[in-house]
Amino acid sequence: MSSLKELQKELVEYQKLAMQGSYQRRAPAKKAILYLFNARKGFKTYVESKFSLELIIIRRRISVKL
Template identity: 70%
Template sequence: MNNLSELRIELVKGQKLAMQGSYQRRAPLKKAIPHLLVARKGLKDYVTQYPTNALAWQLLSEAEQYLLNYNEALTTLQNVLSLGDKDKKLLKRLAMLTEYGSRWQELEMTSEQLESLEIYLQEKLELYGCNHTLIYTREWLDINVLSSKKSKVVRALQNQGGFCDCEVLMNVVD
């Protein structure tokens, strides 16, 4: 697949199947990943062959973003801007990617861990409700995160508006 329009179609398929908003941190649904990976590989090959094609760089940035590779998404979007495209939407996307990339790094959790935490909290809150503490989040952390990192993760969750279990679910992992 080396035609840019074919790669774009593959990327759009993956984006639709991913079931994630433009800048969400949740992992794409598994059925989307093959499409996103094919699009990313094809776009990487394409920009190697046509390094001045701003649209190809922009599409590659989107593929990286949907795969939660925020550093790569930022780098490729900066390539678009360096080629002279200073569209306000691109500048806004650059700012959003920078913000979400730093949040993602602050959490020090994989997308799989966030998905697991989401499922755990949904189940616990459905059964017991929220008592406005981080009791279930801390239970999950006890099982899934090294003890030396727990307090840092709790601070990162709180920095993103997760002061109790239902807020972690709504503001951080959902």
């Protein structure tokens, strides 16, 4: 799992290679797409792992109270 800092670096690299600022909207450069996909996949994995851990904790608390 990537750290948030690593994922942030991927997004910054994507934005540099895409050659578009935050206010410009057009198709990004093809060489930038890989960075976007890597960051997206990393964020998805990060969020899923955090939420799955929280769900396990919540389920344990519920079962203990019952």
